[in-house]
Amino acid sequence: MPVQKAVVIGAGIGGLTAAIGLRRAGVDVKVFERRTEPSRLLTGGGFMLWHNAFVALQKLDLDDRVSKVSSEILHHEFRSANGRTLARWAIGPEAARIGAPAVALRRSDLNSLLLEEAGDCVVMGTQCTSFEQDADGVTAHFADGSTERADVLIGADGMRSAVRSTLRNGHDLPPRYAGYTAWQAIAELPGEDVVPSGTFFNLWGKGGLRFLYCRLNENEVYWDAITSDEASTAFDMFRKNKRDVMCETYASWQDPIPQILAATGNDAILPIDIADRPPTRDRAWSHGRVVLLGDAAHAMTLNLSQGAGQAIEDGVVLSGLLAREPDLGRAVARYEELRRDRVDSMVRGAYRIGELGKWKSGVACGARDLFMRAFFGTFAKKGTYRLMMNFDY
Numbered sequence: 163m164p165v166q167k168a169v170v171i172g173a174g175i176g177g178l179t180a181a182i183g184l185r186r187a188g189v190d191v192k193v194f195e196r197r198t199e200p201s202r203l204l205t206g207g208g209f210m211l212w213h214n215a216f217v218a219l220q221k222l223d224l225d226d227r228v229s230k231v232s233s234e235i236l237h238h239e240f241r242s243a244n245g246r247t248l249a250r251w252a253i254g255p256e257a258a259r260i261g262a263p264a265v266a267l268r269r270s271d272l273n274s275l276l277l278e279e280a281g282d283c284v285v286m287g288t289q290c291t292s293f294e295q296d297a298d299g300v301t302a303h304f305a306d307g308s309t310e311r312a313d314v315l316i317g318a319d320g321m322r323s324a325v326r327s328t329l330r331n332g333h334d335l336p337p338r339y340a341g342y343t344a345w346q347a348i349a350e351l352p353g354e355d356v357v358p359s360g361t362f363f364n365l366w367g368k369g370g371l372r373f374l375y376c377r378l379n380e381n382e383v384y385w386d387a388i389t390s391d392e393a394s395t396a397f398d399m400f401r402k403n404k405r406d407v408m409c410e411t412y413a414s415w416q417d418p419i420p421q422i423l424a425a426t427g428n429d430a431i432l433p434i435d436i437a438d439r440p441p442t443r444d445r446a447w448s449h450g451r452v453v454l455l456g457d458a459a460h461a462m463t464l465n466l467s468q469g470a471g472q473a474i475e476d477g478v479v480l481s482g483l484l485a486r487e488p489d490l491g492r493a494v495a496r497y498e499e500l501r502r503d504r505v506d507s508m509v510r511g512a513y514r515i516g517e518l519g520k521w522k523s524g525v526a527c528g529a530r531d532l533f534m535r536a537f538f539g540t541f542a543k544k545g546t547y548r549l550m551m552n553f554d555y
Protein backbone atom coordinates (compact mmCIF):
# COMPACT_ATOMS: atom_id res chain seq x y z
CA MET A 163 0.00 0.00 0.00
CA PRO A 164 1.37 3.50 -0.83
CA VAL A 165 2.23 5.91 1.96
CA GLN A 166 -0.79 7.02 4.02
CA LYS A 167 0.85 9.63 6.22
CA ALA A 168 3.92 11.83 5.66
CA VAL A 169 5.78 14.31 7.82
CA VAL A 170 7.76 17.06 6.05
CA ILE A 171 10.42 18.99 7.95
CA GLY A 172 10.86 22.52 6.54
CA ALA A 173 8.34 24.82 4.82
CA GLY A 174 10.78 26.10 2.20
CA ILE A 175 10.15 25.82 -1.52
CA GLY A 176 11.02 22.11 -1.71
CA GLY A 177 9.11 20.99 1.40
CA LEU A 178 5.98 22.88 0.43
CA THR A 179 6.04 21.54 -3.13
CA ALA A 180 6.31 17.97 -1.83
CA ALA A 181 3.50 18.60 0.67
CA ILE A 182 1.21 20.04 -2.01
CA GLY A 183 1.89 17.05 -4.29
CA LEU A 184 1.20 14.55 -1.50
CA ARG A 185 -1.91 16.34 -0.31
CA ARG A 186 -3.37 16.46 -3.81
CA ALA A 187 -2.81 12.69 -4.03
CA GLY A 188 -4.80 12.15 -0.85
CA VAL A 189 -1.88 11.52 1.52
CA ASP A 190 -2.26 12.85 5.07
CA VAL A 191 0.64 15.37 5.37
CA LYS A 192 1.99 17.58 8.13
CA VAL A 193 4.76 20.13 7.53
CA PHE A 194 6.80 21.41 10.48
CA GLU A 195 8.69 24.70 10.13
CA ARG A 196 11.00 26.00 12.82
CA ARG A 197 10.41 29.66 12.08
CA THR A 198 7.39 31.41 13.46
CA GLU A 199 7.17 33.37 10.23
CA PRO A 200 8.96 33.01 6.87
CA SER A 201 12.64 33.92 7.23
CA ARG A 202 14.24 36.95 5.64
CA LEU A 203 16.14 34.63 3.35
CA LEU A 204 12.78 33.49 2.06
CA THR A 205 11.21 36.92 1.98
CA GLY A 206 14.25 39.12 1.25
CA GLY A 207 15.18 38.91 -2.40
CA GLY A 208 14.02 37.91 -5.79
CA PHE A 209 15.10 35.03 -7.92
CA MET A 210 14.71 33.24 -11.20
CA LEU A 211 12.88 30.07 -12.09
CA TRP A 212 13.98 28.52 -15.36
CA HIS A 213 11.72 26.57 -17.77
CA ASN A 214 12.33 23.23 -16.05
CA ALA A 215 11.03 24.55 -12.73
CA PHE A 216 7.96 25.80 -14.55
CA VAL A 217 7.39 22.41 -16.18
CA ALA A 218 7.45 20.89 -12.68
CA LEU A 219 5.01 23.54 -11.42
CA GLN A 220 2.70 22.68 -14.33
CA LYS A 221 2.48 19.10 -13.01
CA LEU A 222 0.87 20.48 -9.84
CA ASP A 223 -1.23 23.08 -11.71
CA LEU A 224 0.65 25.84 -9.91
CA ASP A 225 2.03 27.47 -13.07
CA ASP A 226 -0.85 29.92 -13.62
CA ARG A 227 -0.65 31.22 -10.07
CA VAL A 228 3.14 31.60 -10.26
CA SER A 229 2.83 33.38 -13.64
CA LYS A 230 0.55 35.97 -12.07
CA VAL A 231 3.20 37.05 -9.54
CA SER A 232 6.22 36.87 -11.84
CA SER A 233 7.76 38.64 -14.75
CA GLU A 234 8.73 36.65 -17.83
CA ILE A 235 12.40 36.69 -18.84
CA LEU A 236 12.82 36.98 -22.60
CA HIS A 237 16.57 37.56 -22.76
CA HIS A 238 19.58 36.57 -20.67
CA GLU A 239 22.38 39.02 -21.32
CA PHE A 240 26.03 38.63 -20.30
CA ARG A 241 28.07 41.81 -20.08
CA SER A 242 31.47 43.02 -18.94
CA ALA A 243 31.73 45.66 -16.20
CA ASN A 244 32.07 48.40 -18.81
CA GLY A 245 28.68 47.47 -20.21
CA ARG A 246 29.89 45.65 -23.31
CA THR A 247 27.60 42.79 -24.36
CA LEU A 248 29.41 39.43 -24.31
CA ALA A 249 26.43 37.25 -25.21
CA ARG A 250 22.67 37.56 -25.38
CA TRP A 251 20.38 34.56 -25.17
CA ALA A 252 16.91 34.78 -26.66
CA ILE A 253 14.79 32.98 -24.04
CA GLY A 254 11.37 33.72 -25.54
CA PRO A 255 11.68 31.25 -28.45
CA GLU A 256 12.94 28.56 -26.06
CA ALA A 257 9.89 29.14 -23.84
CA ALA A 258 7.62 28.70 -26.85
CA ARG A 259 9.43 25.50 -27.88
CA ILE A 260 9.38 24.02 -24.36
CA GLY A 261 5.90 25.28 -23.48
CA ALA A 262 7.07 26.90 -20.24
CA PRO A 263 8.56 30.33 -19.55
CA ALA A 264 11.57 31.41 -17.48
CA VAL A 265 10.50 33.97 -14.87
CA ALA A 266 11.79 36.29 -12.18
CA LEU A 267 9.82 36.81 -8.98
CA ARG A 268 10.01 37.79 -5.34
CA ARG A 269 10.85 34.90 -3.04
CA SER A 270 8.13 36.02 -0.66
CA ASP A 271 5.50 35.79 -3.40
CA LEU A 272 6.45 32.22 -4.25
CA ASN A 273 6.64 31.25 -0.60
CA SER A 274 3.25 32.78 0.28
CA LEU A 275 1.64 31.16 -2.72
CA LEU A 276 2.99 27.72 -1.82
CA LEU A 277 2.03 28.19 1.85
CA GLU A 278 -1.50 29.07 0.79
CA GLU A 279 -1.72 26.03 -1.51
CA ALA A 280 -0.38 23.74 1.22
CA GLY A 281 -3.15 25.01 3.51
CA ASP A 282 -3.64 24.04 7.14
CA CYS A 283 -1.13 21.18 7.12
CA VAL A 284 1.74 23.60 7.93
CA VAL A 285 2.73 23.99 11.59
CA MET A 286 4.99 27.03 12.12
CA GLY A 287 7.39 27.55 15.05
CA THR A 288 8.20 23.84 15.51
CA GLN A 289 11.82 22.76 15.19
CA CYS A 290 12.69 19.17 14.46
CA THR A 291 15.62 17.97 16.56
CA SER A 292 15.85 14.29 15.61
CA PHE A 293 13.86 11.24 14.54
CA GLU A 294 13.82 7.49 15.09
CA GLN A 295 12.43 4.80 12.85
CA ASP A 296 11.34 1.17 13.12
CA ALA A 297 9.66 -1.38 10.88
CA ASP A 298 6.23 0.26 11.22
CA GLY A 299 6.95 3.98 11.04
CA VAL A 300 9.11 6.97 11.80
CA THR A 301 8.77 9.40 14.71
CA ALA A 302 9.96 13.00 14.47
CA HIS A 303 11.01 14.75 17.70
CA PHE A 304 10.62 18.49 18.16
CA ALA A 305 12.33 21.07 20.38
CA ASP A 306 9.12 21.65 22.37
CA GLY A 307 9.03 17.98 23.40
CA SER A 308 6.23 16.97 21.01
CA THR A 309 6.48 14.12 18.51
CA GLU A 310 4.77 13.15 15.26
CA ARG A 311 4.58 9.66 13.76
CA ALA A 312 4.18 8.85 10.07
CA ASP A 313 5.00 6.29 7.38
CA VAL A 314 7.69 8.51 5.87
CA LEU A 315 9.67 11.58 6.94
CA ILE A 316 10.88 14.04 4.30
CA GLY A 317 13.85 16.19 5.34
CA ALA A 318 13.40 19.47 3.44
CA ASP A 319 15.15 21.55 6.07
CA GLY A 320 17.76 23.26 3.93
CA MET A 321 21.53 23.43 3.65
CA ARG A 322 22.24 22.78 7.37
CA SER A 323 19.61 20.08 7.70
CA ALA A 324 19.06 18.47 11.12
CA VAL A 325 17.38 15.52 9.39
CA ARG A 326 20.45 14.97 7.22
CA SER A 327 22.72 15.12 10.23
CA THR A 328 20.57 12.63 12.20
CA LEU A 329 20.40 10.36 9.15
CA ARG A 330 24.21 10.22 9.24
CA ASN A 331 24.43 9.84 13.02
CA GLY A 332 25.99 13.28 13.28
CA HIS A 333 28.88 12.27 10.97
CA ASP A 334 28.38 14.61 8.07
CA LEU A 335 30.74 17.03 6.41
CA PRO A 336 29.78 20.70 6.72
CA PRO A 337 28.72 22.52 3.53
CA ARG A 338 31.64 23.67 1.31
CA TYR A 339 32.09 27.45 1.37
CA ALA A 340 32.54 28.61 -2.24
CA GLY A 341 34.77 31.62 -1.48
CA TYR A 342 32.33 34.42 -2.29
CA THR A 343 29.38 36.31 -0.89
CA ALA A 344 26.13 37.30 -2.60
CA TRP A 345 24.76 40.65 -1.42
CA GLN A 346 21.17 40.51 -2.47
CA ALA A 347 18.45 43.15 -2.36
CA ILE A 348 15.41 44.61 -4.06
CA ALA A 349 15.63 48.28 -5.12
CA GLU A 350 12.67 50.62 -5.65
CA LEU A 351 13.34 51.77 -9.19
CA PRO A 352 10.22 52.51 -11.23
CA GLY A 353 10.33 53.03 -14.97
CA GLU A 354 11.61 51.05 -17.90
CA ASP A 355 14.36 53.47 -18.97
CA VAL A 356 17.01 52.50 -16.37
CA VAL A 357 16.25 48.77 -16.13
CA PRO A 358 14.02 47.39 -18.87
CA SER A 359 11.76 44.46 -18.06
CA GLY A 360 12.21 41.04 -19.65
CA THR A 361 16.02 40.81 -19.48
CA PHE A 362 18.16 39.11 -16.86
CA PHE A 363 21.54 40.90 -16.82
CA ASN A 364 24.65 39.00 -15.76
CA LEU A 365 27.76 41.20 -15.46
CA TRP A 366 31.30 39.87 -15.08
CA GLY A 367 33.95 42.27 -13.75
CA LYS A 368 37.59 42.22 -12.73
CA GLY A 369 38.85 41.67 -9.18
CA GLY A 370 36.41 38.87 -8.32
CA LEU A 371 33.27 40.99 -8.76
CA ARG A 372 30.02 40.16 -10.50
CA PHE A 373 26.61 41.80 -10.58
CA LEU A 374 23.24 40.28 -11.56
CA TYR A 375 20.01 42.18 -11.88
CA CYS A 376 16.58 42.11 -13.43
CA ARG A 377 13.28 43.93 -13.19
CA LEU A 378 10.69 42.11 -11.05
CA ASN A 379 7.74 44.40 -11.72
CA GLU A 380 7.03 48.02 -12.64
CA ASN A 381 8.50 49.32 -9.37
CA GLU A 382 11.18 46.89 -8.29
CA VAL A 383 14.56 45.63 -9.46
CA TYR A 384 16.23 42.58 -7.91
CA TRP A 385 20.03 42.49 -7.72
CA ASP A 386 22.83 40.29 -6.47
CA ALA A 387 26.36 41.64 -6.08
CA ILE A 388 28.78 38.73 -5.92
CA THR A 389 32.13 39.51 -4.31
CA SER A 390 34.99 37.04 -3.92
CA ASP A 391 36.75 36.79 -0.55
CA GLU A 392 39.72 38.60 -2.00
CA ALA A 393 37.50 41.51 -2.98
CA SER A 394 35.51 41.46 0.28
CA THR A 395 38.56 41.65 2.55
CA ALA A 396 39.10 45.22 1.29
CA PHE A 397 35.61 46.29 2.47
CA ASP A 398 35.61 48.71 5.39
CA MET A 399 32.60 47.22 7.17
CA PHE A 400 33.48 48.86 10.50
CA ARG A 401 33.11 52.43 9.36
CA LYS A 402 30.68 52.07 6.48
CA ASN A 403 27.27 50.54 6.01
CA LYS A 404 26.53 47.84 3.44
CA ARG A 405 25.05 50.20 0.89
CA ASP A 406 28.00 52.59 1.01
CA VAL A 407 30.43 49.70 0.65
CA MET A 408 28.50 48.41 -2.38
CA CYS A 409 28.27 51.89 -3.94
CA GLU A 410 32.02 52.38 -3.50
CA THR A 411 32.92 48.93 -4.83
CA TYR A 412 30.85 49.30 -7.98
CA ALA A 413 31.37 53.07 -8.49
CA SER A 414 33.37 52.61 -11.70
CA TRP A 415 30.89 50.16 -13.24
CA GLN A 416 28.77 51.24 -16.15
CA ASP A 417 25.24 52.55 -15.52
CA PRO A 418 22.76 51.38 -14.36
CA ILE A 419 24.75 49.60 -11.59
CA PRO A 420 25.53 52.78 -9.58
CA GLN A 421 21.91 53.91 -10.09
CA ILE A 422 20.50 50.60 -8.86
CA LEU A 423 22.71 50.69 -5.77
CA ALA A 424 21.81 54.30 -5.04
CA ALA A 425 18.13 53.35 -5.16
CA THR A 426 18.57 50.57 -2.55
CA GLY A 427 18.08 51.01 1.20
CA ASN A 428 20.88 49.78 3.46
CA ASP A 429 18.51 47.52 5.40
CA ALA A 430 17.29 45.87 2.21
CA ILE A 431 20.75 44.38 1.56
CA LEU A 432 21.27 40.83 2.80
CA PRO A 433 24.77 39.32 2.41
CA ILE A 434 24.84 35.52 2.13
CA ASP A 435 28.03 33.47 2.08
CA ILE A 436 27.61 31.00 -0.75
CA ALA A 437 28.18 27.29 -0.11
CA ASP A 438 27.25 23.93 -1.60
CA ARG A 439 27.59 20.22 -0.94
CA PRO A 440 29.94 18.48 -3.35
CA PRO A 441 28.29 15.32 -4.73
CA THR A 442 29.55 12.06 -3.23
CA ARG A 443 28.25 8.68 -4.36
CA ASP A 444 28.75 7.05 -0.96
CA ARG A 445 26.21 9.30 0.75
CA ALA A 446 22.62 8.33 -0.01
CA TRP A 447 19.77 10.83 0.23
CA SER A 448 17.66 8.34 2.15
CA HIS A 449 17.67 5.60 4.74
CA GLY A 450 14.61 3.47 5.44
CA ARG A 451 11.62 5.75 5.94
CA VAL A 452 13.58 9.00 5.83
CA VAL A 453 14.39 10.86 2.62
CA LEU A 454 16.02 14.23 1.87
CA LEU A 455 15.14 16.78 -0.78
CA GLY A 456 16.19 20.25 -1.97
CA ASP A 457 19.17 21.93 -0.30
CA ALA A 458 19.15 19.30 2.47
CA ALA A 459 20.10 16.71 -0.16
CA HIS A 460 22.11 18.70 -2.70
CA ALA A 461 22.77 22.37 -1.92
CA MET A 462 24.32 24.11 -4.93
CA THR A 463 25.81 27.56 -5.56
CA LEU A 464 23.56 30.16 -7.16
CA ASN A 465 25.38 30.29 -10.51
CA LEU A 466 22.89 28.30 -12.57
CA SER A 467 19.85 29.74 -10.74
CA GLN A 468 18.68 26.17 -10.22
CA GLY A 469 18.66 25.46 -6.45
CA ALA A 470 14.98 26.24 -6.01
CA GLY A 471 14.15 24.76 -9.41
CA GLN A 472 15.72 21.47 -8.36
CA ALA A 473 13.95 21.56 -4.99
CA ILE A 474 10.65 21.98 -6.87
CA GLU A 475 11.49 19.08 -9.20
CA ASP A 476 12.43 16.92 -6.18
CA GLY A 477 9.11 17.73 -4.53
CA VAL A 478 7.09 16.82 -7.62
CA VAL A 479 8.98 13.59 -8.34
CA LEU A 480 9.09 12.36 -4.73
CA SER A 481 5.46 13.13 -3.94
CA GLY A 482 4.33 11.41 -7.15
CA LEU A 483 6.34 8.27 -6.40
CA LEU A 484 5.32 8.08 -2.74
CA ALA A 485 1.65 8.45 -3.64
CA ARG A 486 1.72 5.86 -6.47
CA GLU A 487 4.27 3.24 -5.58
CA PRO A 488 2.99 0.52 -3.18
CA ASP A 489 6.49 -0.16 -1.82
CA LEU A 490 8.15 2.69 0.08
CA GLY A 491 11.68 1.34 -0.44
CA ARG A 492 11.14 1.14 -4.20
CA ALA A 493 9.63 4.64 -4.33
CA VAL A 494 12.61 6.16 -2.57
CA ALA A 495 15.16 4.19 -4.59
CA ARG A 496 13.49 5.31 -7.82
CA TYR A 497 13.51 8.92 -6.60
CA GLU A 498 17.27 8.83 -6.08
CA GLU A 499 17.74 7.06 -9.40
CA LEU A 500 15.76 9.75 -11.25
CA ARG A 501 17.27 12.70 -9.46
CA ARG A 502 20.89 12.17 -8.46
CA ASP A 503 22.82 12.32 -11.74
CA ARG A 504 20.85 15.31 -12.91
CA VAL A 505 21.32 17.27 -9.70
CA ASP A 506 24.97 16.26 -9.29
CA SER A 507 25.74 17.70 -12.75
CA MET A 508 24.09 20.94 -11.75
CA VAL A 509 26.00 21.18 -8.46
CA ARG A 510 29.30 20.65 -10.31
CA GLY A 511 28.40 23.01 -13.18
CA ALA A 512 27.31 25.79 -10.84
CA TYR A 513 30.51 25.44 -8.80
CA ARG A 514 32.70 25.67 -11.92
CA ILE A 515 30.99 28.88 -13.06
CA GLY A 516 31.57 30.34 -9.59
CA GLU A 517 35.30 29.60 -9.90
CA LEU A 518 35.45 31.63 -13.16
CA GLY A 519 33.85 34.53 -11.33
CA LYS A 520 36.70 34.67 -8.80
CA TRP A 521 39.30 35.56 -11.42
CA LYS A 522 41.05 38.74 -10.45
CA SER A 523 43.68 40.00 -12.88
CA GLY A 524 42.79 42.20 -15.83
CA VAL A 525 44.57 39.87 -18.27
CA ALA A 526 42.74 36.76 -17.09
CA CYS A 527 39.40 38.57 -17.07
CA GLY A 528 40.09 39.97 -20.56
CA ALA A 529 40.69 36.40 -21.77
CA ARG A 530 37.49 35.31 -20.03
CA ASP A 531 35.56 38.08 -21.84
CA LEU A 532 36.95 36.87 -25.18
CA PHE A 533 35.98 33.30 -24.31
CA MET A 534 32.49 34.37 -23.32
CA ARG A 535 32.06 36.38 -26.52
CA ALA A 536 33.14 33.38 -28.59
CA PHE A 537 31.24 30.61 -26.81
CA PHE A 538 28.52 31.86 -24.50
CA GLY A 539 26.03 32.73 -27.21
CA THR A 540 26.30 29.26 -28.73
CA PHE A 541 27.93 26.34 -26.89
CA ALA A 542 27.29 27.57 -23.36
CA LYS A 543 23.64 28.21 -24.14
CA LYS A 544 23.21 24.81 -25.78
CA GLY A 545 24.96 23.08 -22.87
CA THR A 546 22.87 24.90 -20.30
CA TYR A 547 19.61 24.01 -22.05
CA ARG A 548 20.70 20.39 -22.48
CA LEU A 549 21.38 20.16 -18.74
CA MET A 550 18.26 22.06 -17.79
CA MET A 551 15.82 20.06 -19.93
CA ASN A 552 17.38 16.63 -19.39
CA PHE A 553 14.72 15.10 -17.14
CA ASP A 554 12.45 12.12 -17.36
CA TYR A 555 9.46 12.07 -15.04
Ligand SMILES: Cc1cc2nc3c(=O)[nH]c(=O)nc-3n(C[C@H](O)[C@H](O)[C@H](O)COP(=O)(O)OP(=O)(O)OC[C@H]3O[C@@H](n4cnc5c(N)ncnc54)[C@H](O)[C@@H]3O)c2cc1C
Nearest residue numbers: 172174175176196209210290319320456457467469470471
Ligand atom coordinates in the same frame (compact mmCIF):
# COMPACT_ATOMS: atom_id res chain seq x y z
C1 LIG B 1 21.72 34.54 -3.07
C2 LIG B 1 20.97 33.35 -3.60
C3 LIG B 1 20.32 33.43 -4.82
C4 LIG B 1 19.63 32.32 -5.33
N1 LIG B 1 19.01 32.41 -6.54
C5 LIG B 1 18.33 31.36 -7.02
C6 LIG B 1 17.63 31.46 -8.28
O1 LIG B 1 17.63 32.51 -8.94
N2 LIG B 1 16.94 30.38 -8.71
C7 LIG B 1 16.90 29.19 -8.01
O2 LIG B 1 16.26 28.24 -8.47
N3 LIG B 1 17.55 29.07 -6.82
C8 LIG B 1 18.25 30.12 -6.31
N4 LIG B 1 18.89 30.00 -5.09
C9 LIG B 1 18.85 28.71 -4.36
C10 LIG B 1 17.56 28.55 -3.58
O3 LIG B 1 17.33 29.66 -2.76
C11 LIG B 1 17.62 27.29 -2.71
O4 LIG B 1 18.16 26.23 -3.43
C12 LIG B 1 16.20 26.91 -2.25
O5 LIG B 1 15.70 27.91 -1.40
C13 LIG B 1 16.22 25.56 -1.54
O6 LIG B 1 14.92 25.29 -1.07
P1 LIG B 1 14.70 24.23 0.11
O7 LIG B 1 13.23 24.16 0.31
O8 LIG B 1 15.43 22.98 -0.16
O9 LIG B 1 15.44 24.86 1.38
P2 LIG B 1 15.19 26.22 2.16
O10 LIG B 1 14.65 27.26 1.24
O11 LIG B 1 16.45 26.50 2.89
O12 LIG B 1 14.05 25.86 3.21
C14 LIG B 1 14.32 25.05 4.33
C15 LIG B 1 13.28 25.36 5.40
O13 LIG B 1 13.46 24.46 6.49
C16 LIG B 1 13.35 25.17 7.72
N5 LIG B 1 14.10 24.42 8.74
C17 LIG B 1 15.44 24.31 8.86
N6 LIG B 1 15.76 23.49 9.88
C18 LIG B 1 14.59 23.07 10.43
C19 LIG B 1 14.25 22.21 11.52
N7 LIG B 1 15.20 21.61 12.23
N8 LIG B 1 12.95 22.03 11.81
C20 LIG B 1 11.96 22.63 11.08
N9 LIG B 1 12.23 23.45 10.04
C21 LIG B 1 13.52 23.67 9.72
C22 LIG B 1 13.96 26.54 7.39
O14 LIG B 1 13.55 27.53 8.32
C23 LIG B 1 13.42 26.78 6.00
O15 LIG B 1 12.17 27.42 5.99
C24 LIG B 1 19.60 31.10 -4.59
C25 LIG B 1 20.25 31.03 -3.34
C26 LIG B 1 20.92 32.14 -2.85
C27 LIG B 1 21.60 32.02 -1.51
